Amino acid sequence: MDAVQAQIARNMLESGDYVTARLNGVAYLEKSPLIYWVMAASYKVFGVHDWSARLPLAFIVVLLAWTTYRLGRWAFGDVSALYSGLILGTCVGLFLFTRILIPDAALTLSITVALWAFLRLVEGEPQSMRWAAIMGAALGCGLLLKGAIAIVFPGGIAFLYLWLTRRLFVLSVWRNLRLGTVIAVVLLIALPWHGLAILRNPPYFVFSLHSGPGDYKGFFWFYFFNEHLLRFLNLRYPRDYNTVPRLLFWGFTLAWLFPWSVFLPATVKLGFKSDDRASHTRLLALCWIALVMGFFTFSTTQEYYSMPIYPALAILLGSAIASGSRWVTYCGRFLVGILVCLFAVLVSLLYLSRGVKPVGDISSALTQNPEMYTLSLGHMSDLTVNAFAYLRAPLVLAAVAVLIGIAGMVYFRKRMTMVVCSVALMMALFFQAARLAMVTFDAYLGSYPLAEALQNSPPGDLIEGDAYYAFSAVFFYTNRSALLLNGRFNNLEYGSNAPGAPHVFIGDGQFVELWKRPQRYYLLIYGEDLPHIQKLVGESAVHVVRSNAGNYLLTNSPL
Secondary structure, eight states: OHHHHHHHHHHHHHHOOOSSOEETTEEOOSSOSHHHHHHHHHHHHHOSOHHHHHHHHHHHHHHHHHHHHHHHHHHTOHHHHHHHHHHHHTOHHHHHTTSSOOTHHHHHHHHHHHHHHHHHHHTTOSOHHHHHHHHHHHHHHHHHHHTTHHHHHHHHHHHHHHHHTTOTTOHHHHHHHTHHHHHHHHHHHHHHHHHHHHHHSSSOOOOOOOOOTTOOOHHHIIIIIIIIIIHHTTOOSSOOOOOOOHHHHHHHHHHHTTTGGGGGGGGGGSOOSSSSHHHHHHHHHHHHHHHHHHHHHTSOOOGGGGGGGHHHHHHHHHHHHHHTOHHHHHHHHHHHHHHHHHHHHHHHHHHHTTTOOOOSOGGGGOOOOGGGTTSTTGGGGGOOTGGGGGGHHHHHHHHHHHHHHHHHHHHTTTOHHHHHHHHHHHHHHHHHHHHHHHHHHHHHHOOHHHHHHHHTSOOOEEEESSOGGGGHHHHHHHTOOOEEETOOOGGGHHHHTSTTOOOOEEOHHHHHHHHTSSSOEEEEEOGGGHHHHHHHHOGGGOEEEEEETTEEEEESSOO
């Protein structure tokens, strides 16, 4: 996924077309463009690198933590604000789901800013015109990040909040919101791209609830009907995604907020009904959580779809911990118990893998569960006990981090600020251990060695034996296009049916014809596809250039 997003941004920069996203020359119409635009801007300043593609997202995450801190400071004061910012910045989910180039952290930022501006407008604070413009800008940017959901969430949360506070029909409240200014700014930011995308990808306006193969209806239908409405109803075609069961989706949210989610019971004692800024903010946070989680309870879900509620949970948790209630003490003791168990698990994994000598890369110690790979963390199911022999350094660092957390919570148990800082330090070290583990996994999940081999090989045309996503990192690192063998499915299938779409999809018959030509061709394939290729063209016509984690770069002529 990372390389796909990064390559779209590069294609925009090189082509000058910032309206229609393309991969391998094929229109990619399902996503909003703002995340690509900021990556393209980073390329323009720093050059095209993997790290410059990630830089804007890193800045967005820092800005999100800062915004959560400022909202907490405005509502509750310095101490709660500090805790809220630390909670958001050191929770598991924000770390995990910003390792991949998805716009959800940016969407979360836009929702947070919009709701903070909404609160300030409802409270009738001065400089209302400025806050209305800020709210409009946040909503407009959200539309360009993730589509209509960026309006549905803040709008639904605001509606629920006003209804619960019995201000839904209070005229002065609606005057304070300055909706004319908000709507004008939203349209100024979001309307140009939507209009141009419709005009450049006709037919212009098709209204249909049918989604199926080979049926091209332009950008408007695909983006608004197929990608928004039909995906919500789990009727979208192509169905290139999986969905997390509802109970797991809710349960995972506790895991993504770990270790701070342990303190959630303490939020029950907070005040939500008083007529003051703090209570109003807590009530908005409850509406925030209920609306988002309720929406996805009736929709398709990925593990990271709950990210927009992270700031709301961080605000509630920061306020609860700052209250110093006895519930906070009880929750802290429970967290110490969990950390002791986690330390025991880490030590056990080190012990169980003690007799395994790492040979080669980690792929040799993993299982294959391709049915899980449409989930963001699907590759976690590939782990085995033997695989942890390749992860001894990260396991040791993780164990040290947990020990620091336990020691800090026990030693500073009567100084809550030091307890919070100790847990935050533990998580910072734990994330470093996770980063080291990801480096070990890179040989298994990445394709850089194949890209490097292709770059160092004689010139030749490239064929990829699957959908574009399969070896997208090779396309990014080499900046090449390819013919796609039996790859007309998933994300590029719809664009492949557009008028004037490039003929980059081939079948077995065309592949055999090309492979037998005297000119050089290269082929990227998964290891399980190798027997099929050898059967098509003969083993003697298949020459391995490089293998990596069971996948291959092949050529039709000896090097």
